Amino acid sequence: MRVEHIINFRLNGKYVTVKCPPAYTLLEVLREQLQVTGPKEDCAKGECGACTVIMNGRPVCSCLVIISQANGSEIITSEGLTDDGKPNPVQKAFIDHGAVQCGHCIPGMIVSASALLMRNPKPTSEEIRMALSGNLCRCTGYTKIIAAVEDAAKNWGL
Amino acid sequence: MMRSEIDVLTPKTIDEALRLRRQHENAKIIAGGSDLIVQLRDGVVRTNQLLDISSLKELRFIREDQDRIQIGSLTTYNEIINSPIIRKRAWILAESARQIGAAQLQNTATIGGNLGNASPAADTIPPLYALDTTIITRSVAGRREIPIDQFYLGYRKIALLSDELIEQLYFKPLRPDDAGAYLKLGLRGANAISLVDVAVALRERNVNSFSTARVALGAVAPTVKRSLKCEKILQARPLDREIFREAGSVAAQDATPIDDIRASAEYRRNIVSSLVYQALCIAVFRE
Numbered sequence: 001m002r003v004e005h006i007i008n009f010r011l012n013g014k015y016v017t018v019k020c021p022p023a024y025t026l027l028e029v030l031r032e033q034l035q036v037t038g039p040k041e042d043c044a045k046g047e048c049g050a051c052t053v054i055m056n057g058r059p060v061c062s063c064l065v066i067i068s069q070a071n072g073s074e075i076i077t078s079e080g081l082t083d084d085g086k087p088n089p090v091q092k093a094f095i096d097h098g099a100v101q102c103g104h105c106i107p108g109m110i111v112s113a114s115a116l117l118m119r120n121p122k123p124t125s126e127e128i129r130m131a132l133s134g135n136l137c138r139c140t141g142y143t144k145i146i147a148a149v150e151d152a153a154k155n156w157g158l
Numbered sequence: 159m160m161r162s163e164i165d166v167l168t169p170k171t172i173d174e175a176l177r178l179r180r181q182h183e184n185a186k187i188i189a190g191g192s193d194l195i196v197q198l199r200d201g202v203v204r205t206n207q208l209l210d211i212s213s214l215k216e217l218r219f220i221r222e223d224q225d226r227i228q229i230g231s232l233t234t235y236n237e238i239i240n241s242p243i244i245r246k247r248a249w250i251l252a253e254s255a256r257q258i259g260a261a262q263l264q265n266t267a268t269i270g271g272n273l274g275n276a277s278p279a280a281d282t283i284p285p286l287y288a289l290d291t292t293i294i295t296r297s298v299a300g301r302r303e304i305p306i307d308q309f310y311l312g313y314r315k316i317a318l319l320s321d322e323l324i325e326q327l328y329f330k331p332l333r334p335d336d337a338g339a340y341l342k343l344g345l346r347g348a349n350a351i352s353l354v355d356v357a358v359a360l361r362e363r364n365v366n367s368f369s370t371a372r373v374a375l376g377a378v379a380p381t382v383k384r385s386l387k388c389e390k391i392l393q394a395r396p397l398d399r400e401i402f403r404e405a406g407s408v409a410a411q412d413a414t415p416i417d418d419i420r421a422s423a424e425y426r427r428n429i430v431s432s433l434v435y436q437a438l439c440i441a442v443f444r445e
Contacts, residue, residue: 003165023164023208025195045196046263047349058236058265064192065266068166069212112261133348134260 007071011036012080022068027051029067030077038078038107042136049135052108052115053077059115061134078107081114090114093152094145101139109135113149117156125150159204166208172216172325176298178209180321185209187323189232190267192259193275217270217325220244227331231270231324235259235282238269247331250285250357253340257281260348270324276314279377283310284357285340287374287384289329296325313380336361337368339441341433342376345420352377353421356409356433358441360392367394373405373434378413378426385412388434397442406435 005022008015011034020029030036030053040050044063051062054076062075081088087095090113100106109132116123116131123131128149137145167185169175178185185207188194197203211217217232220241227248229238235255238244244252258264258272258281272282273293283306291306295318302322309317318324332338337360344350355376362369371392373385388409395401415426 002162021162021164022166023161044199046192046259049262052262059262060266061262064195066166066191066195068168068210131261134262
């Protein structure tokens with residue numbers, strides 16, 4: 001028999017309430033119930049980072065969080081990083097550097113990079129690589145991605 | 159069982175969690191969820207009920223008390239990696255946590271989950287063996303203290319009773335003149351399951367030797383295991399590369415790996431020998 005719970009959380013700054021099976025993943029609820037499709041499902045086991053969202057200030061794989069665990073939390077997806085519809089410095093740097101090939105991994109990359117800069121606005125190149133080590137790009141476009149994040153760090157908080 | 163049919167129990171306190179654990183013995187415990195959610199999706203684990211203990215803040219702590227470091231079972235890898243106590247006095251554990259998954263996983267996955275999931279390739283277990291850890295389990299009836307050697311009974315079999323939760327673990331910290339290292343070989347630098355991992359801890363330094371040695375091997379047997387032969391060779395012997403080479407080859411004899419999709423048994427045995435040698439050189443000579 002289908003079980004449903006009422007779950008409340010803040011999504012990209014707005015309070016949302018959903019009624020859904022409590023063991024569904026946060027990713028499933030975001031994409032299928034709330035139509036927030038920035039986070040992607042690729043591996044569904046925490047290895048690719050395409051589903052990365054910021055939960056209570058830290059990047060997590062939304063495929064490895066059940067929605068019940070998101071109750072009362074603060075979630076930010078790539079959609080929520082813009083400021084009044086304007087791209088944040090990471091999003092802007094990805095555009096400026098053309099750091100996008102097929103684009104599938106990019107929302108996850110941008111969320112991981114933004115989460116890094118929120119905690120550490122002046123990361124070293126090594127820290128950027130570490131922060132993105134859980135995000136795979138199958139087009140292997142890492143060089144431009146790292147360059148974009150390094151550039152974004154210069155404009156972060158300005 | 160469809161995932162839409164799974165109920166989730168969400169206790170707010172440890173006492174409530176223990177009561178629910180006793181009432182619902184078939185419920186699967188979920189902490190960080192990084193193993194269990196995948197197992198549920200793949201149908202490897204089937205249940206109609208989850209007991210979600212992830213919000214129990216009481217089980218999220220790292221404390222140094224007299225000559226003991228205590229870690230709550232819901233402490234995340236990220237908290238372990240960034241803990242000054244662990245970095246300074248149990249650095250082999252920090253080193254293993256740093257190499258698990260990547261940032262996303264380190265923010266949710268817990269040390270108690272790693273212990274309870276009981277994978278032979280669980281990366282925090284070798285350093286906890288090397289540190290001679292004691293695990294404290296708890297039920298409504300009280301607590302039990304179980305040495306880590308006795309906690310693992312066989313492939314993914316642990317001594318946890320059906321009404322118990324893993325509450326915390328403790329071990330004696332490493333002293334500045336003790337030696338220790340953790341090394342892992344995976345297929346890439348992040349998000350890689352260990353082909354082999356090794357933890358060594360040498361304590362009670364004499365002029366050119368240590369009185370006690372613990373060497374633990376991961377991913378080469380049905381459980382993480384110590385190499386007792388290797389430990390014996392290292393005890394009270396001079397700190398010498400020749401002896402470390404011998405220790406490596408003896409450790410390989412204690413490994414009983416299998417062939418699987420990640421590596422052959424023969425390759426794993428060779429890697430044990432190299433990693434033990436390298437770990438001892440790093441631990442003692444810091445190179």
